[in-house]
Amino acid sequence: MGLVPTMALQIISAADRLENVDLSSLTSVFVGSSAINPSQKQRLFDLLKSRGALAAEHDGSSIIDGYGMNYLGYHHLVKGRELNAHDAIFWHLPTGTPATRARLGTVGFLMPGSQARIISESSNNPMGEDMPKHMAGELCLRGPTIMKGYLADPEASRATFTSDGWLRTGDKANTFKNRGKQVSPSEISSLIYKHHSDLIAELSVIGVPAQGDSQVIGEEAWAFVALKVNSLSRQDKGRLAESIKNITREQLSIHKWVVRVEFLDELPKGSTHKILARALRDLAMMLATNKNQSKL
Secondary structure, three states: OEEOHHHHHHHHHOHHHHOOOOOOOOOOOEEOOOOOOHHHHHHHHHHHHHOOOOOOOOOHHHOEEEEEOHHHOOEEEEEOOOOOHHHHHHHOOOOOOOHHHOOOOOOOEEOOOOEEEEEOOOOOOOOOOEOOOOOOOEEEEEOOOOOOOOOOOHHHHHHHEOOOOOEEEEEEOOOEEEOOEEEOHHHHHHHHHHHHOOOEEEEEEEEEEOOOOHHHHEEEEEEEEEEOOOOOOHHHHHHHHHHHHHHHHHHOOHHHOEEEEEEOOOOOEOOOOOEOHHHHHHHHHHHHHHHHHHOO
């Protein structure tokens, strides 16, 4: 079964509808499009397991993460359990490939024959300029399954590929920098969801330029939340927002603290149900601007 994280949350939220459903024929689950945090993955596993699915598996690590695009012709990065014979054939990997070695919060390993690099988004070099290690940039991929270019449209092809044949995915590593340190939104989201999964239906943490001192601080963490319960009062939402902020202050370093929580009826999504971080960032910038104007 293939899912995106939003679908996984919808399944978790509708657990009662699966009460009498036999899922014993479901042996494998794949999640793509965007990251799913470990606590969500474990809850999804527990639910599916209780309905007879994933009989041969033991924990949420058996749910496979992956990254791909239509342009790639195939998934190019994958992470999950140690691959069995069936998986190895499907993913074209050696049996026993220890995909679980991938670091938590990452999407995993490149598929055989594929290459990846991170380049600067601001460089004018037609070949692209590699970013230093641990610095965010645009993901570029190269491999035998990637498209050659756009039919009868050389201009679009030149805009999509570097001069030496790397596909520019347009995807930026989902991190931001605060006080000179890299921040992973997925780490913050996992912590918040772990404490408030009973209330939160959808959650996205993004980096927003710090107001008034962005050159020194960089970007600060904002949390956008859609609730399972629409009837929470303004006071209850305020208490939940403070709880989210306090959790990050108590358990994370200062550069990972959430400074603002915004509640939405539903988080913006694209056609594949992927949460649109760019739309949330635009909304955050508008909210920050309106707040500053109200102080004038």
